[in-house]
Amino acid sequence: MLVSLYRYNPEADNAPFMQDVEVELPKGKDLMVLDVLNLLKEKDVTLSYRRSCREGVCGSDGMNMNGKNGLACITPVSQVIKKDKLVLRPLPGLPVIRDLVVDMSLFYKQYEKVMPYLVNDQPAPAIERLQTPEDREKLDGLYECILCACCSSACPSFWWNPDKFIGPAGLLQAYRFLADSRDTAQAERLAELDDPFSVFRCRGIMNCVSVCPKGLNPTRAIGHIRNLLLQRAT
């Protein structure tokens, strides 16, 4: 199999380039893309990429595989390979630090904007803040996000305005706290989202839904936020 790798070392290279490497895949096995990268790194230790848990929980190895974002550790080669070729690039739209490692600062900055923590102005109870099973159910499909940035870096609105549009990952978390029955800051949260960029740059093309490795639906969450903003404004 031919692997085409995006290589860039700002200390040595003038510009990024694609490096073609032939990889012999073991017979009778379907490797994950991360396993292929590990094989490549055995031959060339300068190849850089992030990885940690290797089971789709930590969200470190988000990358662009044959044109689609995903986690290398849970993506079987057979699922992405095209004409015996695998093209690996860093997540699009984010500054490249080296090879497949991107600078996630803007992504985290947008995440921070939505106050991704519970705000409650009531005195803390002795044990814990309780929630009915029904209220807890509202958080399903929202809390599971691992912040791998596959969705936001697949979103053209985030590419054009990464400093102003919060992006699908941040907005999914914004709704996760808007929907939480224990949170008392809904009005403040909505007030921070009611500008033409933060939420409304979403044009509903659903790239985020198509790439999310956890099967989450940020577009639906954004629709819920828009409804809350409409209810508040009309």
Next chain:
Amino acid sequence: MGNVSSVTNLGRSGVADWLMQRVSAYVLALYTVVLFVFIIANPGMSYDTWAGLFGQTWMRIVTLMALLSIGAHAWVGLWTVTTDYMKSALPRFLVQAACGLTMFVYVVWGIQILWGF
């Protein structure tokens, strides 16, 4: 935390722009259907039939509503396009001003056509 401010968009808030774009889209869709049905229902239409339709006050009001909807709809849309693709402030503002001027001219010109003949 920080709200993103903007003074060149139509409604000053995201939700206002969004709502205006949706409502104007419905008005334009409905207007298109009305015109289309009228044309289908009057095969081989003469100038007098067409002028007669636009001579009635209700049609002039509905047409003015459609004109204003085009203006608002295009403003929100083109403002979004310019803020997506034009990163330099002065050229962006000039293009936005040109779009605004064009829409204003179309609306005034439309009023003249509707009530001027």
